[in-house]
Amino acid sequence: MKVTEKKVAYVAALANLELTEGERTRMLRDLNSILDYVDRLNQLDTTDVPPMAQVSDRYGIDESKVGSARFAYASREDILEGLRKSLPHEVALQNAPDTDGTFFKVPKVIER
Amino acid sequence: MDLNSLTIDAARSAIQERKTTATALAETFFAKIQKDDPQIGAYLMLSKDRAFTKAAEIDSLAAKGEQLPRLGGVPVGIKDVMVTRGVRTTAGSKILGNYVPPYDCTAVARLEAAGAVVLGKLNCDEFAMGSSTENSAWHPVHNPRDLSRVPGGSSGGSAAAVAADMAVATLGSDTGGSIRQPASFCGVVGLMPTYGRVSRYGLIAFASSLDHIGPLTKTVRDAAIVLRTIAGRDPMDATSAEVPVPDYVAELEKPVRGLKLGVAKEYFGEGLDSEVRKSVEGAIQKLAELGCEIVPVSLPHTEYAIPTYYIVATAEASSNLARFDGVRYGYRADDSRTLSEMYRRSRDHGFGAEVKRRIMLGTYALSAGYYDAYYLKAQKVRTLLVRDFEEAFKKVDAIVTPTSPTAAFKLGEKVDDPLAMYLADIFTVTADLAGIPGISVPCGQTKEHLPVGLQILGRHFDEATILRVAHAYEQAA
Numbered sequence: 001m002k003v004t005e006k007k008v009a010y011v012a013a014l015a016n017l018e019l020t021e022g023e024r025t026r027m028l029r030d031l032n033s034i035l036d037y038v039d040r041l042n043q044l045d046t047t048d049v050p051p052m053a054q055v056s057d058r059y060g061i062d063e064s065k066v067g068s069a070r071f072a073y074a075s076r077e078d079i080l081e082g083l084r085k086s087l088p089h090e091v092a093l094q095n096a097p098d099t100d101g102t103f104f105k106v107p108k109v110i111e112r
Numbered sequence: 113m114d115l116n117s118l119t120i121d122a123a124r125s126a127i128q129e130r131k132t133t134a135t136a137l138a139e140t141f142f143a144k145i146q147k148d149d150p151q152i153g154a155y156l157m158l159s160k161d162r163a164f165t166k167a168a169e170i171d172s173l174a175a176k177g178e179q180l181p182r183l184g185g186v187p188v189g190i191k192d193v194m195v196t197r198g199v200r201t202t203a204g205s206k207i208l209g210n211y212v213p214p215y216d217c218t219a220v221a222r223l224e225a226a227g228a229v230v231l232g233k234l235n236c237d238e239f240a241m242g243s244s245t246e247n248s249a250w251h252p253v254h255n256p257r258d259l260s261r262v263p264g265g266s267s268g269g270s271a272a273a274v275a276a277d278m279a280v281a282t283l284g285s286d287t288g289g290s291i292r293q294p295a296s297f298c299g300v301v302g303l304m305p306t307y308g309r310v311s312r313y314g315l316i317a318f319a320s321s322l323d324h325i326g327p328l329t330k331t332v333r334d335a336a337i338v339l340r341t342i343a344g345r346d347p348m349d350a351t352s353a354e355v356p357v358p359d360y361v362a363e364l365e366k367p368v369r370g371l372k373l374g375v376a377k378e379y380f381g382e383g384l385d386s387e388v389r390k391s392v393e394g395a396i397q398k399l400a401e402l403g404c405e406i407v408p409v410s411l412p413h414t415e416y417a418i419p420t421y422y423i424v425a426t427a428e429a430s431s432n433l434a435r436f437d438g439v440r441y442g443y444r445a446d447d448s449r450t451l452s453e454m455y456r457r458s459r460d461h462g463f464g465a466e467v468k469r470r471i472m473l474g475t476y477a478l479s480a481g482y483y484d485a486y487y488l489k490a491q492k493v494r495t496l497l498v499r500d501f502e503e504a505f506k507k508v509d510a511i512v513t514p515t516s517p518t519a520a521f522k523l524g525e526k527v528d529d530p531l532a533m534y535l536a537d538i539f540t541v542t543a544d545l546a547g548i549p550g551i552s553v554p555c556g557q558t559k560e561h562l563p564v565g566l567q568i569l570g571r572h573f574d575e576a577t578i579l580r581v582a583h584a585y586e587q588a589a
Contacts, residue, residue: 003476015430016437018456030469030530031476037531038419041154041489051491052498054321055547056308058199059572060353073354076347083347091214095441097510104440110453 207462217314289540296565
């Protein structure tokens with residue numbers, strides 16, 4: 001599958017990346033080269049093969065349990081600070097590029 | 113004190129027996145770093161206050177004659193993708209150039225609870241994306257064994273620090289080979305545990321279904337000690353497994369006679385450097401002499417691992433890196449007129465070329481119209497790769513391979529060809545995709561005195577067996 005300049009611009013917008021002219025040219029070349037290589041996956045017949053997004057629901061689990069009971073150990077009580085104390089407000093703001101002490105401040109949102 | 117042969121137990125007993133103090137040891141390592149790291153570039157940040165505070169704590173226990181914790185006073189380094197409260201953490205990126213985390217990575221907290229002295233944060237490829245540490249936004253790392261060459265990546269700083277005696281042990285992370293490959297390039301031990309064995313809480317995420325934290329050390333025994341310390345269920349990581357942690361150290365000395373080791377032909381084809389082949393075949397021969405039965409196996413889908421990885425990992429990365437937007441932390445581009453301009457400009461200035469490339473590839477693979485052809489397809493091939501290992505492990509207890517097709521390459525050699533760089537991971541990515549554990553242990557050198565690594569892969573949650581095989585080889589070699 002060949003990627004076009006228009007597609008690169010579209011994907012960059014989806015990814016919230018503002019690429020420079022030079023970056024877009026290189027990206028076009030690199031993406032096409034990588035996608036060409038990745039195309040070989042189509043040599044494999046995966047008609048009846050289930051997808052695997054995660055290995056952790058396959059290994060290290062108690063097979064005698066069924067369904068969500070297998071992961072009961074990963075859930076906690078639905079109470080405030082049930083797992084640990086929350087970050088204090090001022091600590092959560094410590095790395096903020098711009099704040100008024102209560103909120104994170106950002107430039108205004110304008111419809112494109 | 114000979115730093116080169118200083119292991120975890122040696123350092124700890126020296127302090128326990130009052131031959132030295134944790135403070136003196138930390139000072140020795142900081143002096144070594146000051147002297148040698150300008151040529152190597154392993155460290156991004158030193159955490160002297162934190163180190164000396166912990167050292168003082170350990171010294172006070174030793175002074176009272178109390179038993180020191182398992183890693184009491186042992187100087188360690190942490191890859192800069194793991195957050196350390198109050199100590200700047202950048203993930204090797206400018207987008208986090210000024211980020212000071214308000215919390216600690218679980219693995220780091222467990223090391224410190226066991227008495228380890230954190231010397232500083234180690235250099236790495238940006239967001240762990242790379243195989244040479246040349247993608248660090250700050251500076252590259254030079255291989256201590258040959259300064260004109262790469263240390264491997266993405267945990268290049270972690271491997272170099274151990275190899276150059278600038279830490280007794282380090283933590284690295286592995287998503288496509290980033291612990292094992294640099295360990296093999298630098299001549300140290302690198303262990304990637306089973307997925308879910310070690311909590312990922314506090315590891316800045318690259319690909320959530322592939323990321324692992326693990327140790328880089330001088331000896332296999334040290335890797336076993338660190339694993340025992342950091343492994344185990346963590347409620348803060350939903351994917352961390354509820355599987356008991358065995359005493360890996362106690363299991364080390366068990367005999368390997370009778371163990372079946374698989375040799376997969378797909379890992380010994382063309383593209384494997386002849387000197388790497390020679391060293392690895394020599395190591396396998398040694399294991400046979402120790403009584404292991406060598407069994408030919410096949411992992412037929414190996415050639416599809418790299419394309420699978422570069423779809424799955426980049427797709428997950430495009431999602432994980434969406435959080436870096438200049439709003440709550442990290443770099444924010446000045447003078448943006450609107451919110452979306454701020455997002456785009458912050459990310460464009462803050463991310464390096466490789467990161468952008470992977471975000472683009474991942475976004476493309478997940479986008480409407482391409483999801484089935486790329487991401488879904490790759491997930492299905494992932495199942496086939498996992499099945500290859502399940503089949504093989506019915507016949508053998510572990511699989512032995514070269515860690516990397518070549519020894520360390522020269523700095524700059526592969527930077528202009530992303531695909532060539534990706535192919536350096538060919539023997540390591542399969543384990544990440546399958547979630548199985550793997551260890552790289554030094555097994556000789558090339559004619560140019562460059563280290564070669566032997567990789568041992570094991571069943572899920574069977575780190576004990578691969579550690580045992582690695583230890584037996586290390587002791588015999």
